[in-house]
Amino acid sequence: MHPVASTESSETQRPGRLKRAFGRPLRLLWRHRLPVLLGMSLVPVHAAVTLWMPGLIGRTLDLLTAAAQAPPDPDTSTIATSDPETLAAGYGDLRAACLVLLALGLAEAVSRFVSRRLLIDVSRHVEEDLKNDLVAHLQRLPMTWFDRSRTGDLVSRLTQDAELVRFVMGPLLLHGGNALCVLPAGAWLMASMNVPVTLAAAGVFGLLLFAFRSVMPRLHKWSKKSQEAVGEISQQAQEDFAGIRVVHQFARVERERAAMATKNRRYLLANLRLVRLRSLLNALTHTTSGAVLLTVLAVGGYEAIAGRITVGELFQFIGYLALMTFPLEVLGWTIAMLPRAYAGANRIAELFEVEPEPNTGAAPELTGRIRVENLTFTYPEAERPALADVSFTLEPGQKLGLVGPVGAGKSTLLALLMRLYDPPRGTIFLDDHDLLDLEPEIVRRRFALAAQEPFLFSDTIANNVAFGDAAAPAPGDAAAPAGDLIPSTLDAAVGAAALDQDLPQFRDGLSTLVGERGVTLSGGQKQRVSLARALLSDRPGLLLDDTLSAVDPGTEQRILRGLETARRDRTVIAASHRLSVVADADLILVFDAGQVRERGTHEQLLAGAGRYAAAWQLQAESDALESNDPGGDGEEGAA
């Protein structure tokens, strides 16, 4: 099963679904426990301060009413103005209440500001940690997993889904904490004043909870669809723009546009549903607030007329309700967002569940002897082996040539040597260590690969060449140009790869930016940047995977001469369709359909008069034709 496409089943079947989705963000939250605890400890302070206010105002109102009115005249039943002493006491009460309110207001503002800052900041840090951890995890996943994953989808999980988790985490901490304090405390305060009014208010709130419960499953379903649609859109956008030339060449612009429009519509429909459901919840929350107020006014007003509560107490009730309504509304909004965050967190959790490649094993000193014994390898899910019964031994400093038609298994052998895929046990040995017993990183660090389809970063040529050098800056880090770091070795590698002959064509020489994936370079130039990168990296093994397929014969000869000097005593394994690249090898293996059909040195193979000799003859004739062709000195196959 595709590991990234497993959301549906796991989500509906696994127990502890919430733990699975939010377990990691919560653990990350624990990393920032100090600000969380500090912020959370201020939440009850804030709640206490705000809940104090309605009581204070209510009691002051009652005192003022009493102070402003003398007791009614028993004869006439009229209300007279109070005497000056009572009035003075009333003014005193008013001043004291205002001062306390001012202090409470200040305390409220400070506790609100500090707790909000601390808790919202933490949610940002958790998002950052989550993204960093995810990138670190993805980089440890095996190649077989990447063969089946989709870059656009990964990007949307890494960005949008991680943001969604943050989006609810901060408000949930802040308003959730506030609601946890304000709601029970407010309810208790209200109940201690008057039970019937409290029960009436609670009944209306209960209806709201019921409405939430019935809307949530649909909210969840459409949130998931919306997130999946985002993944599809970013996947197609990524492929369309990376492959824009192919799209244009094959006049597929309209078709791609239509496909994108379909995905966009799917996204739109999911979001329209979400907007509808959220609007419904929003309206319900607001209407409930109004309904509760109305109920309290009606029931409370009746109680006030009956003399069971004062007007000040009725005001106090309404004040508590106002305080309880706000966290409820915000909590309602946050809960409405929860399904989206849950869907996002689940999509992230799925990635974390993919087992990383263990980076364990021996890390001995190696001389670099390579021994391959009866290697047969089949890619996961492939039907026939890509390599069958391959054996050879290569001493340090020797050169091995791999030739054969397309799909013969040459690149597969290189990938296995670098342990990008795990070979069967007992088939590949470095010195006398089984490759599987060595730390994968130790193995990879022994080889520098100049790939058949080189990958260049959106950076300068110099930084791309210096990519394999430990002292070089990360791609895109303009702060430390590679050319300044290691000029002499960089120039030597550039010269050995015959890239120097192209520099006058580039506006800023080695500092020229190459565009995404090196789109502004020709195929041959990209190959030579990749070759210079491999030469500069100074690793003991040099793997050339048809690296010179897109350069003309003249340049090829120059590179081969440069390579002889630049490789020094490094072991070289060169896979190539061009036999001239392997002619000086200590051993040449001729592959066909994963099997070694011929083996030997160039001279032995020519003498054998087999496939190699025939191919050599053919290539010599074609090279002779090409060198006579006045227009045939350019590079082939520019991207």
Ligand code: ATP
């Ligand atoms: P070329 O000269 O075209 O580069 P090659 O000799 O390097 O060809 P490989 O790339 O090693 O050939 O491919 C050998 C076989 O393995 C081919 O049939 C190919 O389809 C298959 N193959 C290559 N990579 C994978 C992969 N990641 N998953 C499954 N099959 C693969």
